[in-house]
Amino acid sequence: EDQVTQSPEALRLQEGESSSLNCSYTVSGLRGLFWYRQDPGKGPEFLFTLYSAGEEKEKERLKATLTKKESFLHITAPKPEDSATYLCAVQDKTALIFGKGTTLSVSS
């Protein structure tokens, strides 16, 4: 059964304190791994899609990487506006399968 596990569930950082969020997955044939940002009461906002091990993508303070079993979302020198829930999902034959998310809080 395809499965996505995110850790930690919650992460508190000081402004400027870099860290990483983890997404481990089991899927029969990876068709894409997705990262989304979700603010409270809003729909998920697309960040990245990764398709093959070794692939990396960057956007502002965020960098996503992919191995055969997991993906990392690295956040460099975070700011309070980066506070949100970050969702990881994998594409199976029909739809996205989501992890439970990591809620990031960045304080100034």
Add this chain to the structure above:
Amino acid sequence: DGGITQSPKYLFRKEGQNVTLSCEQNLNHDAMYWYRQDPGQGLRLIYYSQIVNDFQKGDIAEGYSVSREKKESFPLTVTSAQKNPTAFYLCASRDRAHGYTFGSGTRLTVV
């Protein structure tokens, strides 16, 4: 601008009542999806449709129904058979070139 519109933003349901959540997209995407999100849980797939007049059950379809009469529209009905409907409902559409686009959600509460 193209996008997905979900309405209403907030919806209240009485016991035994059916309610319908609207999802409209003007992205010309073929596939559309309904997910349910509960606190501390990931998004769970309710129903999906890959083409007009065809739809499939997802992981938690019991107590829900959908229709796909038009490419642009994929309404979700929460029936009285759904015993715990209070949740945040998200609609999405997809094309292979641009990936998934999500709506802003409908929060359903049982009163």
